[in-house]
Amino acid sequence: MTAPLTPPHQPPTSQDTTWYARPVSFGYGEGQGMRSELRAALIILPAVMLSGIGLGLLWLWLAPRVGLVATDNAVFVADTEGEQAAGADATFTLLALGFGALSAALVFWLHRRGGVAIVLSLALGGLLGSGLAWFLGYWFGPEHDIAAHARAVGEGVTFDAPLELHAPAALLAWPFAAMLVHLGLTSLFGPRDPEPDTQWPPLPQGGGGN
Numbered sequence: 360m361t362a363p364l365t366p367p368h369q370p371p372t373s374q375d376t377t378w379y380a381r382p383v384s385f386g387y388g389e390g391q392g393m394r395s396e397l398r399a400a401l402i403i404l405p406a407v408m409l410s411g412i413g414l415g416l417l418w419l420w421l422a423p424r425v426g427l428v429a430t431d432n433a434v435f436v437a438d439t440e441g442e443q444a445a446g447a448d449a450t451f452t453l454l455a456l457g458f459g460a461l462s463a464a465l466v467f468w469l470h471r472r473g474g475v476a477i478v479l480s481l482a483l484g485g486l487l488g489s490g491l492a493w494f495l496g497y498w499f500g501p502e503h504d505i506a507a508h509a510r511a512v513g514e515g516v517t518f519d520a521p522l523e524l525h526a527p528a529a530l531l532a533w534p535f536a537a538m539l540v541h542l543g544l545t546s547l548f549g550p551r552d553p554e555p556d557t558q559w560p561p562l563p564q565g566g567g568g569n
Contacts, residue, residue, distance in 0.1 A: 392472075392474075396474040396476045397476055400480035403480045403481055403484060404483055405484070407480070407487075408484045409491075411489060411495075414488060414489070414491075415494070419499055424520070425520040426438055426443070427505065429509035429512065429513070429518075430515070444523075445525075447522060447523070448526045451492070455536070458533055459533040459534065459537035462481065462484070463481060464544065467544040467549075473545045481537050485533035488533060489534075493524050496524075500522030501520060505520065
């Protein structure tokens with residue numbers, strides 16, 4: 360009869376249990392990472408929103424105008440078959456999509472780790488920027504008091520209608536494009552978290568016989 364290599368009921372050595380105490384790293388510290396993410400979000404939101412000034416000025420410059428003409432008792436659209444009103448909405452939407460993609464690319468370039476707070480600030484900033492652009496285009500566009508404008512130009516004279524956004528859903532183009540582009544860039548080029556070490560320890564060797 361041979362003696363067992365490992366005495367029965369003997370606890371495993373410290374070498375066998377080191378894997379229990381070895382920490383598993385899932386990235387940078389939670390507290391520090393969250394604070395850094397919130398600081399970045401507080402900068403991104405107003406910066407993206409204020410870039411809506413550029414969108415509003417471009418929309419004011421590029422959007423087609425709707426012509427109106429006044430008679431003695433009414434105001435009519437000069438070109439009833441024209442698509443200028445739809446063109447203004449389409450111009451705003453296309454510009455907003457471009458601003459959304461550009462803002463998402465810049466945010467990803469500056470903050471590659473991303474995070475929920477950054478994505479939300481990017482989307483909310485885009486929505487507020489779209490609203491700001493709409494306001495600027497309307498306010499600095501043609502006279503929005505149609506009756507006063509018609510009296511000023513006189514009967515039979517064509518004048519520009521106020522620059523309006525007839526499809527409010529266009530305000531969602533910027534945040535939608537920003538979130539989509541940021542998600543795509545993060546999935547393709549974002550940093551990868553290290554795989555956790557899940558290696559199991561070797562089983563204790565032992566044997567015995569009668």
